[in-house]
Amino acid sequence: MSSTDCEKPPIDVIVASDKLAEPEPYIIFDRTQKRLITFVVTIVASSSTLASNIYFPAIPTIAEDLNVSVQLVNLTVTAYFIFQGLAPSLWGPISDAKGRRTAYVGTLIVLLGACIGLAQTKNYTMLIILRCLQSTGSASTNAIGSGVIGDITMRADRGGYMGFFQGVMLISIAIGPIIGGVLAGSLGWRSIFWFLTVYNGVLLMMVVFLVPETLRSIIGNGSRTPSQRIARFPLTLYQRHTTVKWDADKAPQQDPAPKRVDVLAPLRILTSKMATAIIIFFAIYFTVWQMCITAMSTLFTARYGITEIQTGLTFIANGAGSMVGTLITGKIMDRDYRRVHEKFENDERLESDGRIFPLERARLGPVPIYASVQCLSILLFGWTVQYPDQVHIAVPIVATFFTGWSTVSTQSNVTTYLVDIFHDRSAATTASINLARCCLAAAGSSAILPMVHGVGAGGAFTICVAVQLVAMVGLGVQWKCGGVWRSVKESAMS
Incomplete structure (x- = not known):
């Protein structure tokens, strides 16, 4: 990037306030309905995150039962992340064009079929194919959910809803191994998929009966009846008895026209200069978190000699940190944002010097603090788990609390910021x-154990933190x- 890439443009192309970038999105849903939908x-x-992590404690058992190596079973984690990154590039644009409910039903049906197949897996080939299919079905629920929240919120209240959404979604990364450890240790690993x-x-x-269609090109302000049968919301009786008056005359004069499915939209956003730096920054931090989680079960089992159920319980601190976030x-x-x-x-x-609303300050202000906390907690985890004879297992477990808290907080801020920019x-x-975080996480999760074997846990995670510090440049650029x-x-669009 040249030094002139972000120089201040002439005042006549500066927008005094970016309110015009996002019209006042009147929506018929009241606060109670918004909370229910969220x-x-x-x-x-x-x-998605639950399915990706729930069987970590059972990996050694699965390898033994299917008569393959642990390394081969770990490859299913890598494959899952790859498809987790690619699948939303299809389902996300579908939901932006054809409706949220249509995309939800499609993804969840695929997910259900894959889970049933995995519960009856007989060999390694079936395992890896069905894990890819499972990822294809589950991965897009994050993108679609973010779309729904973007539909029903404004910038002033979006942070709270998006923070809850991103945080609870990531908590399942931490609690998934707990559930998986208990199920695998008591009922066998196939019970995980049942x-x-x-x-x-x-x-x-829940989607069929509780989530209305929210895409504005289909329902306007919420009062329009969708023409597609699958998009019709069955519980209209509840909505008719809320404090919001169902007045179709309040619908916008010009509703957005239906869009075509644009499967390249995620790639264009990823390569857009308004998003590339901050997405890569977060993808690296998410990847290091996932590398820590991937290595936890193996490191704790090998170095502290704990059981499957105990291994699952070590993830509680990570989940608690995610919940705090x-x-x-x-x-x-x-x-x-209000401040x-x-x-x-x-x-x-404002009018004299041509400044625009500092959305970066409103959304990304605390991110350097979260990033610093994550770096310190990763270092603490790596160097303490390297010396199990000298350091009690509680210390690296506590470190994961701060890793979970900081990662969840970073994702909430970054995602809300980008949804504000690309609200349509x-x-x-x-x-x-x-796409960015899962593809990087796929590479990271497959590389972490060889790194640990090569330079030790402390050295491996020190390398990870060094990469994270370099990634801070992306935050600064943004x-x-x-x-x-x-x-x-x-200005170009006006």
Whole structure:
């Protein structure tokens, strides 16, 4: 990137406030309905991260039962991440064009079929193929859920909803191994996939009965009846008895036209200069977290001699940290947005110096703190787990608490920031984040154990932190140049 790439443009292309970039999105759903919708789509989104991590404690048992090496079973984790990154690039644009409910039903049916097949797996070939299919079905629930929240919220309240969504979704990364350890240790590893079958069947019913269509090109402000039968929401009786009046006359004068499915939209967002730096920054931090989680069960089992169930319980701290991040990050984001917005609105020099609303400051302000905490916790984990005879297992477990908290908080801030920028393609935006983080996580999860064997746990995770520190450059670039890039784009579109 040249030094002139983010120089301040002429004042006539600066937007004094970026309110015009996102029209006031009047929606017929009241606060109770928004909370219900957010809760359901959050639980549905957890299916992806839950399925990716729930069988970590059972990997040695699966390898023994299928008569293959642990390394081969670990490859199914890599394959899962690859498809987890690629699948939303299809389902995300479908949900942005054809509707959220249509995409939800399609993905969950694929997921259900894969879970049933995995529960009856007879050989390694079936295992890896069905894990890829399982990832294809589950991975897009995150992108679709982000799209739903983008549909029903404004910037002023989006942080709280998105913080809850991203945080609870990532908690399943931490609690998945706990559930998997208990199931594998008591009922056998196949019970993990029967559990997922029942779980995802319930999620499908929740989507069908509790989640309305929210895509504005289909339902307008919520009062329009969708023409597609699959998009019709059955529980309209509940909505008719809320405090919101169902007045179709309040629908926008010009609703957006239906879109075509654009499967390249996530890739274009990923390679857009307004998003590339911050996405790569977060993808690296997410990858290091996933590398830590992937290595935990193997390192704790080998170095501390604990059982499958005990291994699952070691993930509780990570889950608790993720939960703390969930509870506080959304509130912090909404508070920061209100504070920055109020200061901006009261600044009388706006028109004279041509400044734009500092969205980067409103959304990304705490991210350097979260990133620093994650780096320190990863170092603590790596160097303490390397010396099991000298350091109690509680120390690396506590370190994972801070890793989970900081990663969840970072993802919430970054995702909300990007949905604010690409509010008309929110599902595709989240798909672009998935594409980057999952592909990097696939490489990282397959590389971490060879790194540990080569240079030790302390050395391996020190290398990871060094890469994270370099990735901080991306955050700095976004902070410095993001506002100018947005202003130029908005001026060109006006």
